[in-house]
Amino acid sequence: MKVLVDTSVWVDFFNEYPSREAEALARLLDDEVEILTCGVVIAEFFQGIRRVDTLPELESHFRDMECLVPREPDTYFAAAALYRDLRARGITIRSTIDCLIVCLTEEHSALLLAKDRDIAQILDSGLTGVRGVPA
Numbered sequence: 001m002k003v004l005v006d007t008s009v010w011v012d013f014f015n016e017y018p019s020r021e022a023e024a025l026a027r028l029l030d031d032e033v034e035i036l037t038c039g040v041v042i043a044e045f046f047q048g049i050r051r052v053d054t055l056p057e058l059e060s061h062f063r064d065m066e067c068l069v070p071r072e073p074d075t076y077f078a079a080a081a082l083y084r085d086l087r088a089r090g091i092t093i094r095s096t097i098d099c100l101i102v103c104l105t106e107e108h109s110a111l112l113l114a115k116d117r118d119i120a121q122i123l124d125s126g127l128t129g130v131r132g133v134p135a
Helices: 007-014 020-030 039-047 052-063 074-088 096-107 117-125
Strands: 002-005 034-038 066-068 111-113
Touching: 002 096, 007 020, 007 039, 020 034, 020 111, 034 039, 039 052, 039 096, 066 096, 074 096, 074 117, 096 111, 096 117
Parallel strands: 002 034, 002 111, 034 066
Antiparallel strands: none
8 A cells, every 4th residue: 555645744743743644644654554755745844844953854754755756747737627627616725736646646546644624625526536544
């Protein structure tokens, strides 16, 4: 099983904030599930780091994960189409990045662990084949 972990889950996990999603990530790590990341998750996570003394350890952790890469330009076309399809159904997603993360997850046949209302709306819409990891 491969799981892409979204930014908010990493934030909770590394800040030791008690959430169901952080606990689910801890279980996945204990079970040695293949944890994935992607460029936008890395960028979002690291832009919020306040304690620079932790950067080397965190960078090492993220470098050890498989990093999903978009298929240029197809992944971006798919993310834009997903956004439009959701909008046509009356669902407004606040961030194109969430559509991109879902499309990357689908392209790589992975599961998604997220703590994000927009991603939850995307998954609940049934417009993709992506399944979330139960928290």
